[in-house]
Amino acid sequence: xxxxxxSEKELIARFGPHLNxxxxxxxNAGLEIDREVDTHCCFCGQQCGIRLKVRDNEVVGFEPRxxxxxxxxxxxxxxxxxxxxxxxxxxLLDPVERDPSAPxxxxxxxxxxAMSRTTSEIQRIQGAxxxxxxxxxxxVSLTNEKxxxxxxxxxxxxxxxNLDYNGRLCMVSAGVxxxxxxxxxxxxxxxxxxxxxxxxxxxxxxxAECAPITTMYIWRxxxxxxxxxxxxxxxxxxxxxxxxxxxxxxxxxxxLMGTILNVLVQNDWVDHEFIEQHTVRFEExxxxxxxxxxxxxxxxxGVPADRIVEAARLWGTSATGMLLHAxxxxxxxxxxxxxxxxxxxxxxxxKYGKPGCGVTTITGQGNGQGGRExxxxxxxxxxxxxxxxxDHRAAVAEVWGxxxxxxxxxGLTAQEIVDAIHDGEIKGLLSICFNPLVSLPxxxxxxxxxxxxxxxxxxxxxxxxxxQYADVVLAGSLHEEDEGTTTSVEGRTIKINAAIDPPGxxxxxxxxxxELAERLGRxxxxxxxxxxxxxxxxxxxxxxxxxxxxxxxxxRIEEEQGIFWPCPQxxxxxxxxxYEGGRFYTEDGRARFTPVEFRPPAEVVDDEYxxxxxxGRVISQYLSGTQTRRIGPLVEQYxxxxxxMHPRLAEQLGVETGDxxxxxxxxxxxxxxxxxxxxxxxxxxxxxxxxxxDRAANQLTNRALxxxxxxxxxxxxxxRVTKADGHVEVRDRRVHTLEEDHQGTSAxxxxxxxxxxxxTPTQGGETGR
Amino acid sequence: MKPFAGDQIFVMDHSRCIGCxxxxxxxxxxxxxxxxxxxxxxxxxxxxxxQTAPQVCMHCENPTCAQVCPADAIKQNEDGVVQSALKPRCxxxxxxxxxxxxxxxxxxARADQMMKCDNCYDRTSVGLKPMCASVxxxxxxxxxxxxxxxxxxxxxxxxxxxxxxQVVPTKVGVVVHDAGLGPVDVSGTGxxxxxxxxxxxxxSAS
Numbered sequence: 001x002x003x004x005x006x007s008e009k010e011l012i013a014r015f016g017p018h019l020n021x022x023x024x025x026x027x028n029a030g031l032e033i034d035r036e037v038d039t040h041c042c043f044c045g046q047q048c049g050i051r052l053k054v055r056d057n058e059v060v061g062f063e064p065r066x067x068x069x070x071x072x073x074x075x076x077x078x079x080x081x082x083x084x085x086x087x088x089x090x091x092l093l094d095p096v097e098r099d100p101s102a103p104x105x106x107x108x109x110x111x112x113x114a115m116s117r118t119t120s121e122i123q124r125i126q127g128a129x130x131x132x133x134x135x136x137x138x139x140v141s142l143t144n145e146k147x148x149x150x151x152x153x154x155x156x157x158x159x160x161x162n163l164d165y166n167g168r169l170c171m172v173s174a175g176v177x178x179x180x181x182x183x184x185x186x187x188x189x190x191x192x193x194x195x196x197x198x199x200x201x202x203x204x205x206x207x208a209e210c211a212p213i214t215t216m217y218i219w220r221x222x223x224x225x226x227x228x229x230x231x232x233x234x235x236x237x238x239x240x241x242x243x244x245x246x247x248x249x250x251x252x253x254x255x256l257m258g259t260i261l262n263v264l265v266q267n268d269w270v271d272h273e274f275i276e277q278h279t280v281r282f283e284e285x286x287x288x289x290x291x292x293x294x295x296x297x298x299x300x301x302g303v304p305a306d307r308i309v310e311a312a313r314l315w316g317t318s319a320t321g322m323l324l325h326a327x328x329x330x331x332x333x334x335x336x337x338x339x340x341x342x343x344x345x346x347x348x349x350x351k352y353g354k355p356g357c358g359v360t361t362i363t364g365q366g367n368g369q370g371g372r373e374x375x376x377x378x379x380x381x382x383x384x385x386x387x388x389x390x391d392h393r394a395a396v397a398e399v400w401g402x403x404x405x406x407x408x409x410x411g412l413t414a415q416e417i418v419d420a421i422h423d424g425e426i427k428g429l430l431s432i433c434f435n436p437l438v439s440l441p442x443x444x445x446x447x448x449x450x451x452x453x454x455x456x457x458x459x460x461x462x463x464x465x466x467x468q469y470a471d472v473v474l475a476g477s478l479h480e481e482d483e484g485t486t487t488s489v490e491g492r493t494i495k496i497n498a499a500i501d502p503p504g505x506x507x508x509x510x511x512x513x514x515e516l517a518e519r520l521g522r523x524x525x526x527x528x529x530x531x532x533x534x535x536x537x538x539x540x541x542x543x544x545x546x547x548x549x550x551x552x553x554x555x556r557i558e559e560e561q562g563i564f565w566p567c568p569q570x571x572x573x574x575x576x577x578x579y580e581g582g583r584f585y586t587e588d589g590r591a592r593f594t595p596v597e598f599r600p601p602a603e604v605v606d607d608e609y610x611x612x613x614x615x616g617r618v619i620s621q622y623l624s625g626t627q628t629r630r631i632g633p634l635v636e637q638y639x640x641x642x643x644x645m646h647p648r649l650a651e652q653l654g655v656e657t658g659d660x661x662x663x664x665x666x667x668x669x670x671x672x673x674x675x676x677x678x679x680x681x682x683x684x685x686x687x688x689x690x691x692x693x694d695r696a697a698n699q700l701t702n703r704a705l706x707x708x709x710x711x712x713x714x715x716x717x718x719x720r721v722t723k724a725d726g727h728v729e730v731r732d733r734r735v736h737t738l739e740e741d742h743q744g745t746s747a748x749x750x751x752x753x754x755x756x757x758x759x760t761p762t763q764g765g766e767t768g769r
Numbered sequence: 770m771k772p773f774a775g776d777q778i779f780v781m782d783h784s785r786c787i788g789c790x791x792x793x794x795x796x797x798x799x800x801x802x803x804x805x806x807x808x809x810x811x812x813x814x815x816x817x818x819x820q821t822a823p824q825v826c827m828h829c830e831n832p833t834c835a836q837v838c839p840a841d842a843i844k845q846n847e848d849g850v851v852q853s854a855l856k857p858r859c860x861x862x863x864x865x866x867x868x869x870x871x872x873x874x875x876x877x878a879r880a881d882q883m884m885k886c887d888n889c890y891d892r893t894s895v896g897l898k899p900m901c902a903s904v905x906x907x908x909x910x911x912x913x914x915x916x917x918x919x920x921x922x923x924x925x926x927x928x929x930x931x932x933x934x935q936v937v938p939t940k941v942g943v944v945v946h947d948a949g950l951g952p953v954d955v956s957g958t959g960x961x962x963x964x965x966x967x968x969x970x971x972x973s974a975s
């Protein structure tokens with residue numbers, strides 16, 4: 001049975017998060033280095049180039065990589081401090097096994113024991129309950145090679161259908177919408193198209209904090225005179241500079257986009273020739289929004305009608321334009337419909353397939369784009385192929401050298417896997433690169449599910465909060481300890497280079513997985529001796545799929561600073577801009593308009609829960625924080641969640657900045673300091689989600705899923721906010737607290753693992769930072 | 770205005786700043802002051818807006834910090850870069866901290882010394898960009914030649930500031946977008962600023 005072996009406090013004392021503050025040896029250890037390694041940042045889909053400095057098999061610093069064309073040396077704070085995830089006191093150096101009598105509840109074991117126990121538990125569970133009773137949860141911070149391997153391992157190694165990944169919490173709504181409307185799931189443009197746009201429409205994307213380098217591309221357009229439209233319930237740092245700000249109510253995105261479509265049609269700001277030649281179903285799409293007047297739109301979204309019309313005018317009358325969207329419109333029970341409503345705006349105005357024209361998602365996770373193409377998504381096989389399509393299955397079976405019937409069918413999605421564990425249908429779990437206890441909605445439900453597992457094995461470099469429930473944790477590798485490729489937000493496949501070897505007895509992830517396959521008697525399908533050999537099979541397996549990597553080689557990828565897929569033949573230059581000449585990837589080459597009628601979110605506010613909650617990110621933390629909550633300077637930047645609220649709401653509650661509030665939803669309740677700012681709608685509160693336990697915003701969020709993409713509705717919940725006891729000093733986003741400021745049971749936990757600098761400045765009497 | 774070495778200029782465009790603190794994090798990676806971040810980054814008023822303001826040393830032609838230093842510890846090199854207080858001379862009096870019109874120098878009690886932005890002299894003296902301007906995602910902090918600026922960026926450069934009767938010419942420039950319209954508005958650019966007074970349309974709704 002999977003439970004936490006000891007108290008959370010004891011787990012944290014042994015396994016962290018502790019904070020790395022300075023490079024190995026300290027700031028004054030000197031700058032002599034053995035070598036520099038050109039690679040990329042591991043945080044977020046922008047995949048910025050970075051040069052790591054290495055000494056004695058440790059990463060000791062970085063240098064901007066001015067030669068990489070996407071970021072030309074630029075980095076966000078996560079990239080700057082990325083190197084501090086290495087040489088970390090929390091690093092797992094051996095496999096560990098649950099043992100309540102050991103310090104921290106886990107004792108180091110040798111690999112033979114960890115692997116043989118894992119193998120026999122897998123065989124026992126699958127023998128007793130069937131193959132599909134053992135599930136895999138994977139993640140897209142993994143390289144393409146590891147993503148491909150995880151897909152093949154689940155299907156042929158474990159022979160389970162139930163494999164899914166944390167991309168399910170990221171860009172899947174955009175993936176489904178793009179595939180159905182445009183025939184392909186990739187960013188429409190290279191980012192170099194953004195500066196060529198005359199109007200930029202950012203919808204539900206906190207670009208400045210979640211895709212910081214994209215800010216520079218938007219500013220280049222604005223230097224040319226481009227107009228900026230931003231739709232967001234908060235005045236984000238980028239929104240501050242917008243020409244038109246659409247401060248919409250959470251969950252009303254498709255109403256806003258539908259109204260804009262109607263205004264475009266009413267004013268004839270549409271491209272009839274493009275619609276005629278390159279699309280279908282325009283009439284149905286405009287019929288669906290024919291009643292969406294600006295006044296109706298204003299009523300539903302809360303955005304003044306004249307601003308909606310002005311946004312439509314700018315979008316419809318500009319010769320070129322790009323619409324960038326992200327989780328803000330995608331994390332909804334109608335995430336796919338929201339994306340379709342954006343695609344409709346691009347198609348209606350002919351803004352596809354030309355320089356400075358496109359509608360694209362901003363993929364969030366490190367290898368969010370590439371990871372989903374290589375077949376470690378429950379419904380996909382390599383090359384972005386459909387696991388239920390007989391031709392697609394046959395093509396992959398041929399490369400894999402297996403009978404087509406050996407490939408399982410479509411399995412459950414990530415949230416559904418956890419639900420099935422909760423229901424007792426799935427009994428065993430292998431997780432890698434996924435921390436669902438922090439990142440899935442309804443934390444209490446996730447914890448209950450984990451406790452029902454008969455066997456849980458995690459592969460990780462740190463003991464993340466979910467892995468605390470594991471029976472065995474296999475010590476895997478950090479990004480800089482292995483080589484491979486990823487595919488960035490632009491659809492550009494790039495080379496990740498190993499800077500160092502895994503420390504101690506930790507092993508590279510792919511070596512662990514292959515050994516497990518061998519022990520399960522399935523080694524014949526996993527003959528790989530290097531990640532390059534995995535890539536070579538990946539190329540072949542993707543050939544003929546939409547995400548075709550066949551023409552790429554590692555050498556070319558490095559030489560050309562990345563290659564954009566599709567790249568179907570050797571010597572093919574790659575495809576930076578999709579849809580040129582109005583040719584889409586559908587069977588008839590035409591794009592599909594989709595009729596989108598507005599419908600409300602799964603949960604709406606009422607007398608009992610009268611305030612909207614929306615969740616999101618801060619710039620200094622990445623996803624569930626497994627890495628970034630262990631890097632001191634990043635933690636200092638935004639140490640713990642704050643509840644952002646408007647002065648009008650704060651006044652009703654009698655709350656000032658720093659006062660604690662209790663936020664309660666139908667799922668749970670949390671207590672945290674308020675930050676009173678006029679940059680959020682008065683009917684909405686915002687809480688960032690990167691923290692575990694009693695600081696987890698996902699204690700409150702709703703497990704309701706989009707019917708197509710199965711993405712949870714992180715962006716809309718109904719909550720009740722009340723004033724609680726306690727006050728802390730909040731300066732800007734930093735929280736300055738003493739332990740006694742936190743009352744109740746959370747006191748010790750909140751502060752443990754945080755650095756002394758939160759209580760006293762690092763430098764006595766320092767006047768700055 | 771005379772450029773730094775190699776005809777390079779350093780400019781700040783506050784309207785582009787997204788407050789990400791990449792500059793703050795990167796500053797302490799600089800070889801001349803490892804572990805000490807010397808750049809300043811502040812919210813103007815977080816209660817009402819997300820506008821932030823970075824501040825590097827302006828490298829004044831006739832630096833006030835040096836003028837008020839009783840120990841003659843603050844030196845300019847031949848490129849015009851104003852250096853941190855010389856350790857053997859600095860008496861830790863903080864005159865410079867109080868006198869600098871831009872609020873740049875920082876006093877570090879543990880070292881009993883003033884340190885300040887030195888334009889990443891270890892980098893710029895060998896042809897590299899300063900750390901902050903290298904990493905700045907929005908390029909609110911920018912380093913290049915005047916010709917590159919004119920060709921690729923909007924706004925006009927200001928290299929002279931007035932504090933009461935004191936006129937302060939600087940080597941670092943500030944970008945303004947409506948030069949000649951009086952006091953500089955750092956809240957953003959563009960004419961369509963009306964919404965900023967009422968981002969959520971509350972006044973029209975109530």
